[in-house]
Amino acid sequence: MSNPILALRAVNKSFGPIDVLHDITLEVKAGEVLCLLGDNGAGKSTLIKIMSGVHQPSSGVIEIDGVACPLPSPRAASEQGIATVHQFGGTFPLMSIGRSFFVGVEPTKGWGPFKVYDRRRANAIAVKAVQEFGITRIDDGDRLVGGLSGGERQSLAIARAVHFGARVLILDEPTAALGVKQATHVLRIVNEAKRRGLAVVFITHQVMHAMAVGDHFAVLIRGAVAADFKKGEKTREEITDLMAGGASMASLEAEIESQMAQA
């Protein structure tokens, strides 16, 4: 078995008197998708921010490749190959696909003061990277990012992270705002990233999406890991119940149905 690329050991986080995360221990390996499930306010965003260097744990250890490795800034996380993709892809609507792919690291041509942004090269590399992820509809790097669908934007952001050497991909609710077809595209890309050996942390509150790609699941309730299990160990109903904090959603549904029948 491979060792985890990224691990959290007994991580706690408080903001002043407010304890948000309690004793979180989690790990994610190369070629594995860890799904982090939790309802609103469970602490998912705070956990992502710790893994991406935005927040520091109040106590506990972050390990990379088995070695304690504090992440004092987002830059430090990025240098360790940790890339975070947010819900809307974090791309720039008024930029072209090529430009947004290379923002900050634009390829240039020419020499010294005569260096100019190499649009053609940027476009070709960006389009190739996205197409290799199976999004063949993107074939023109001059198109504006704002004209892409939500799923395509996510795909572009993921392809970009992988192109620039990410080893750990943190996906923050990548399918939350998408329709079924678009979400399927994004889930395919998550599978492709996994096939390429990335460690993926997939944050969601959509159980079906998690079950489609997850190898390993952690359910967060009020800042603590309430359950930690592997693919196939729990049914969809069990996971939904866990996320609802143990209240049986199935019996709640039955109750609502009978009330509606009486009305």
Ligand SMILES: Nc1ncnc2c1ncn2[C@@H]1O[C@H](COP(=O)(O)OP(=O)(O)OP(=O)(O)O)[C@@H](O)[C@H]1O
């Ligand atoms: N900077 C902060 N100061 C104080 N409390 C905070 C801070 N950030 C988050 N919290 C609290 O921590 C708890 C968890 O918040 P967090 O945003 O991590 O949850 P979440 O699971 O991402 O929720 P959602 O799905 O709604 O985004 C909430 O009760 C929130 O109010």
